Amino acid sequence: MAADASYPAEATAVLAVDSLRMTYPTKTVLADISFEVRPAEIVCLVGPSGIGKTTLLRCLGGLQIATTGSVRTHGSALGGTPRHMSVVFQDYSRSLLPWMRVGANVALPLRAAGVGRSERTRRAEQVLGEVGLEGTSDMYPWQLSGGMQQRVAIARALVDNPRVLLMDEPFASVDAQTRFELEDLTLRIRAETGVAAVLVTHDIDEAVYLGDRVLVLSGAPATIARSVDVDLGQPRDQLSTRAGHRFGELRSEVLREIRRY
Numbered sequence: 433m434a435a436d437a438s439y440p441a442e443a444t445a446v447l448a449v450d451s452l453r454m455t456y457p458t459k460t461v462l463a464d465i466s467f468e469v470r471p472a473e474i475v476c477l478v479g480p481s482g483i484g485k486t487t488l489l490r491c492l493g494g495l496q497i498a499t500t501g502s503v504r505t506h507g508s509a510l511g512g513t514p515r516h517m518s519v520v521f522q523d524y525s526r527s528l529l530p531w532m533r534v535g536a537n538v539a540l541p542l543r544a545a546g547v548g549r550s551e552r553t554r555r556a557e558q559v560l561g562e563v564g565l566e567g568t569s570d571m572y573p574w575q576l577s578g579g580m581q582q583r584v585a586i587a588r589a590l591v592d593n594p595r596v597l598l599m600d601e602p603f604a605s606v607d608a609q610t611r612f613e614l615e616d617l618t619l620r621i622r623a624e625t626g627v628a629a630v631l632v633t634h635d636i637d638e639a640v641y642l643g644d645r646v647l648v649l650s651g652a653p654a655t656i657a658r659s660v661d662v663d664l665g666q667p668r669d670q671l672s673t674r675a676g677h678r679f680g681e682l683r684s685e686v687l688r689e690i691r692r693y
């Protein structure tokens with residue numbers, strides 16, 4: 433796995449969550465959540481529906497403020513979503529702006545950061561190429577397939593060279609074949625850029641296939657019931673990795689933990 437050479441040597445975690453607790457007016461959803469994410473690591477979050485996965489991801493991204501506890505990135509406390517962090521949501525049709533062309537959609541974070549037009553255009557073209565969408569800059573998102581639109585959303589998340597990607601069920605709205613392609617795209621991007629990712633998924637096989645670690649949330653309020661190290665090595669392959677004995681063991685381990693509650 434490619435570690436990021438530009439990452440400060442003294443820092444060991446791109447994200448450090450300590451004793452996080454989240455209480456909504458009606459109930460406490462998360463309690464005492466602590467974990468770290470290292471540079472270039474993919475951590476998958478799984479757990480039953482309604483357990484608090486999205487809530488946790490929103491707290492990690494500074495989109496929601498935890499009731500108590502802390503989220504630190506590069507050693508500093510979060511105050512909103514930092515520039516080196518990007519979020520990819522499940523619903524690409526709502527996250528892309530339909531009145532803007534693909535290139536402009538991808539370049540949005542750079543525009544917000546005050547990057548000039550020619551550099552924005554250059555970088556958007558480059559990152560569209562990296563996700564396999566060269567030549568689509570002048571199209572509108574609605575002229576592309578669902579899988580292509582999610583690639584545009586991933587390109588936009590990558591355009592400003594993030595150190596952490598937060599992904600909330602990013603492949604749940606595409607067909608099975610496209611899902612495999614986007615999973616492999618995520619692994620390739622991580623290998624090439626050293627970006628770390630926290631990915632929420634309902635699909636246990638996907639969590640094991642993509643993750644270096646799978647965190648299982650359970651209970652009410654939810655805690656991390658189990659952290660499973662995925663010792664499958666890299667690179668992974670949709671056919672041979674998933675058919676392997678160890679893959680089956682890891683999948684069973686995660687499933688057992690989810691079913692326990």
Ligand SMILES: Nc1ncnc2c1ncn2[C@@H]1O[C@H](COP(=O)(O)OP(=O)(O)OP(=O)(O)O)[C@@H](O)[C@H]1O
Nearest residue numbers: 456457458461479480481482483484485486487488
């Ligand atoms: N803004 C809010 N105000 C009050 N309760 C909320 C709010 N957002 C989420 N909740 C509640 O918090 C709990 C966790 O929701 P969350 O969406 O984080 O779960 P999840 O594990 O991501 O669910 P799913 O897997 O179905 O997407 C749910 O009971 C939900 O109703």
